[in-house]
Amino acid sequence: MANxxxxxxDRVKGDLIVLEGVEGVAYGEILEITLDNGLKRDGKVVTVxxxxVIAQVFQGTQGISTSNASVKFAGKPLEIALSRDILGRSFNGIGKPYDGAGPIYCEKKYNVNGRPVNPVSREYPRNYLETGISAIDSLMTLIRGQKLPIFSGNGLSHNELAAQIVRQASVKGEDSENFAVVFAAMGVKHDDADFFRKSFEGSGVIQRVVMYVNLADDPVIERITTPRCAMTAAEYLAYEEGMHVLVILTDMTSYAEALREISSSREEVPSRKGYPGYLYSDLATIYERAxxxxxxxxxxxxxxxLTMPNDDITHPIPDLxxxxTEGxxxxxxxxxxKNIYPPINVLPSLSRLMKDGIGEGFTRDDHDEVASQLFSSYSRxxxxxxLAQIIGEDDLSEIDRKFLxxxxxxxxxxLSQKTDEKRTIEETLDIAWDILGILPPEELERLSPQMMEKYYTQR
Incomplete structure (x- = not known):
């Protein structure tokens, strides 16, 4: 029936087309629209x-009327071509090359919706992934196989941080050469997309990076597909090519707003702040593929x-x-x-899988105690x-002034480092011991005598 x-x-409404009397069509199915002048456009079924049937047109409905277009259903969901040749390439939000280097040739195409991973078949993540950024590597260590979101705000330097992580990220040991990055940008401006591309090309890492870019003026339905294309490419590289893949998705707020826009056009009942009630399960279909x-x-x-609207961490997107995720x-x-980059607020930040991927055999024997002491001292x-704002710095005790x-x-x-500065975990921990030397030994209650004897030097 679907062919x-x-x-x-029957109707054209915004980027949606409506057909009545359709049989044998499934949700998420791809369709081809042919106009009287021979032009073709692609769409996706969003309601049955x-x-x-209601379908969203990827390239928009401009020039389409109820009588000048025919529709043919493909009988399958969106699929993309994948091979190891995708490394170093750039694609649009629906997986079509837009770098001018031609199509990807492969024997098999892959459904972008993926397939659920049986929890029983999951392996517990242990080895860490080094980003070269002190705050992340030491205090919220990223473990291979982890889901660790970055909560940012409008105007903060998350784009610079994302680009730096792509340039610097690495795995240690025998797998160091078998590493790739899949980078997906949703709803970004043209200058931001150019910034990312030039950053990767200029640092020479572009050959291990796959880019999926949906620009701010691209169709909304494409924005929904972009992270799924990225995760599908990552799954292919990881599970069929045996690579360790880091996926960076920016900005998930743009994705959720696109989801809200499509939900509204489908006239669904809204939930918190107008987002659809299935926002949680929809985000899970992306995040749980890691x-x-x-x-x-x-x-x-x-x-x-994700950028938190009004810096509100209780907003539905960061909340869900x-x-x-795991931290x-x-x-x-x-x-x-204060001109500190990266501006990571360490106290509300955490990595729930960090405890099992650090220490001797992974990072360094003192890592766990140093991280605990840094959190404790910075909290103080x-x-x-x-207190200083109330009584003034001059009336503080000597110990309090040392904490300042x-x-x-x-x-x-x-915390502060340059955008091109990559620190090893050893350099990061040495800097930590150096600044802990400002505090007297009796204030370092999280450090064992053995570690104090081995690493501590009072300033």
């Missing part, structure tokens, strides 16, 4: 209600970036993302205003700063 051609549309599968050599590690990295507007810094000095050193020497 029939329908010669008349009995024999009534991980490691028993018996497969590769891994898919996910870093979704936090439920699905979060929170960027701070206050730190950005916030209390001392609040530690806070400045922590932000300026440890």
């Amino acid at each position: 029939r051609e329908y010669l008349k549309l 209600d009995g024999n009534r 991980g490691m599968i028993r018996g497969k050599a590769g891994s898919v590690t996910l870093l979704p970036i 993302s936090g439920y699905i 979060q990295i929170v960027l701070s507007r206050d730190l950005q205003q 810094v916030q209390d001392v700063r609040s 000095a530690f806070g400045v050193a922590f932000e300026k020497q440890f």
